[in-house]
Ligand SMILES: Nc1ncnc2c1ncn2[C@@H]1O[C@H](COP(=O)(O)OP(=O)(O)O)[C@@H](O)[C@H]1O
């Protein structure tokens with residue numbers, strides 16, 4: 001059974017058909033990258049999977065369960081985590097607290113422990129988060145407020161927050177955008193490492209076709225909300241619809 | 251040199267020896283206040299301690315969770331009258347006090363429901379409606395409000411050789427200390443993180459698995475509990491209640507305390523409470539000037555130090571920590 005299987009997914013905003021009849025499967029531990037010009041519906045697809053948007057048609061099965069029937073916060077509990085195209089960090093919290101919030105669903109949440117300062121649970125999750133901080137090399141920023149961190153660090157902190165949830169499916173929306181060439185390489189290497197170490201399936205949206213194709217097992221191309229190609233990276237990059245969308249400036 | 255050897259150590263309430271020393275110093279000084287201060291000063295300190303409780307509660311809701319509420323006076327009214335009626339039914343104050351808190355918390359949950367749909371100014375208006383409705387209901391119901399003479403509440407009687415002024419002081423000081431400790435503990439736990447996450451980015455919080463409805467209602471309940479307990483102490487201290495004690499201007503006093511003290515800061519709540527108690531006292535001969543002073547203070551804070559008194563305090567400490575290397 002596929003980890004994630006999307007069927008017949010369609011969503012429209014007023015007159016804009018943002019996605020039409022999308023079908024997609026992601027196997028566990030697979031990296032699927034989604035490419036497509038601006039406005040082709042990539043972020044909308046992520047928003048449907050994480051239950052921010054409610055599509056008019058279609059099914060999104062995760063381990064066979066329909067995510068569309070769940071409240072937004074329950075999708076996280078099933079093991080889906082994501083980052084955002086325009087960062088959505090908790091700007092006034094430290095990097096450490098952002099990552100700890102990523103552990104929210106793993107906490108044994110007893111309000112009395114909070115009130116009486118019983119900190120066993122906090123220490124347990126702090127250990128897990130410190131390992132992540134090591135892995136992502138965020139030590140220097142541990143207690144820095146996110147709003148005081150450089151953009152590159154913020155991007156990695158957001159990745160860390162998603163990883164803290166121990167996702168089965170990790171969705172990364174343009175993880176390279178806004179980064180310098182050097183930082184891009186670091187993040188590409190990190191994604192590779194994440195796959196080896198935490199073994200999630202990864203859905204990745206990327207503009208940079210070269211980066212997207214080096215990381216992908218499977219590639220999906222969206223144009224104006226329609227899936228125009230899916231398959232191995234070279235096949236997708238050479239598909240006539242993809243070529244015309246990127247070169248023809250559709 | 252600040253060396254941390256374990257995560258448990260990093261999670262202590264007070265980590266540095268120096269902090270422990272001066273905080274203990276302050277607490278001991280406050281505990282001995284009746285020995286060296288005038289009765290009037292002790293009474294003022296009683297009010298500061300009492301207001302600390304409610305402002306702390308308001309701060310959890312507005313400062314930490316970002317749910318702007320104008321319902322403080324309404325919650326105080328519910329809490330004070332709950333305490334008053336319970337006490338008239340013969341419930342001893344040590345029971346009536348938490349009960350008043352719990353009843354107010356229940357109202358907090360109900361008032362919190364609009365927060366599941368409304369944000370910012372819209373939520374503020376909805377909670378304002380609650381405050382006004384409570385006032386109107388009490389003004390128009392002699393059964394609830396105790397009528398023209400107000401509702402008489404039995405005051406604390408002297409105990410263990412302590413005068414009633416000193417006894418009230420110790421009661422309010424002790425309860426304020428408990429609530430302040432609880433607040434420190436809450437904001438540094440998973441609960442506090444969930445609250446701040448909702449304030450900073452509710453969509454991200456929800457996607458990370460935070461159940462927005464649950465935590466919003468919880469923070470409304472907790473903050474109303476604080477307000478209810480403060481109101482119970484208020485009834486116990488004054489010995490009588492009338493609806494006019496709970497008009498919108500009481501809400502404004504709380505908001506001034508929150509903003510001038512500094513939002514999302516436990517120390518800020520204490521400093522803000524002290525501000526709104528001490529300023530009217532200092533200017534007691536010039537009552538008309540107090541609202542203008544409050545307004546000016548809020549504007550100055552918003553313009554020059556959004557962190558409020560707590561922000562000034564933090565900057566001063568940072569300055570001395572790094573002195574003379576600056
Ligand atoms: N909340 C929304 N309301 C209205 N239109 C939207 C909304 N979200 C996305 N869209 C529209 O859907 C289309 C796809 O957008 P998006 O998924 O952000 O594209 P991409 O991420 O591929 O650049 C765009 O035309 C966009 O304007």
Ligand SMILES: [Mg+2]
Nearest residue numbers: 042043044085
């Ligand atoms: Mg996008």
